[in-house]
Amino acid sequence: MNKNKHAAKLVFLAMMVALGVVISPILRVEGMCPMAHFINVTCAVMLGPWYAFVCALAIGIIRMTCMGIPPLALTGAVFGAFLSGMFYRMSRGKLVCAFAGEVIGTGIIGAILSYPVMTFVWGKTGLTWFFYVPSFIAGTLIGGTIAFLFLKHLQKAKLLSMFQETLGSQAYDSREDVTNDALGIAFSGFIGYLAVTVAVHQFAPDGGTVVNMLRYLVLAAFMGAALVYWNVKRPKAA
Incomplete structure (x- = not known):
């Protein structure tokens, strides 16, 4: 160097x-x-x-x-x-x-x-x-x-x-990687989980079971979106 x-x-x-x-x-x-x-x-x-x-x-x-x-x-x-x-x-x-x-x-x-x-x-x-x-x-x-x-x-x-x-x-070579992109979408779910947790704690601390489950629904939605993205974008076998 x-x-x-x-x-x-x-x-x-x-x-x-x-x-x-x-x-x-x-x-x-x-x-x-x-x-x-x-x-x-x-x-x-x-x-x-x-x-x-x-x-x-x-x-x-x-x-x-x-x-x-x-x-x-x-x-x-x-x-x-x-x-x-x-x-x-x-x-x-x-x-x-x-x-x-x-x-x-x-x-x-x-x-x-x-x-x-x-x-x-x-x-x-x-x-x-x-x-x-x-x-x-x-x-x-x-x-x-x-x-x-x-x-x-x-x-x-x-x-x-x-x-x-x-x-x-x-x-290193920075070729596009569908799997890494899908993981990025999935990881974003943790940010969404945190954001919803903070919002619920701030604005609806006694919101009940449904409101408290919202953060898990957001996390699951990101995970599902990542799976769909990977399935659609991944190279198909010839």
Whole structure:
């Protein structure tokens, strides 16, 4: 890697760290920070696993020291960032694998390891090994979906590989993939689920069973649309 590309990579890394610190409070509750996962997946695809790991580590340390966030800022980020980059590289550029790496690394590994950290280091009581798994997985699904859709649009516009080459990262063939498009539609259902959940909580907290089921209907509708899209658009056997 020449000096210009190395400098560009460091500048981009610094920008991602700054952006991650600024947008991390959006939608945040303890155990769920969706925008951190957006940064993780984006950085993993653009820069690779080690730079993504450093980005997540730097963001976590800044959030802990300047915002008083517990060690979840680290356990809920660094493993997913690294695995996202590794899965993306091992799959030779499949965005869905970068998404899966974030879900597994943060939603499962990071969530489980958060228990001993929060119990023995932070002194929090009443936790179990799987206490943080549901909220971590929810956060990764939301933030990872946003990153997947963002990167998919860059890929369709032929910009993703251009950015990767400019940064000196490994670029992959960005051919159209009906399966990935269908997965993008399906993943969008998690955003719809979140939007409906927030709307119901805000405007109809006592809406009853039907209103509370609306979020699941929205999620199912996106899943169904993804299945229909894949069935219609997939190459037919000769």
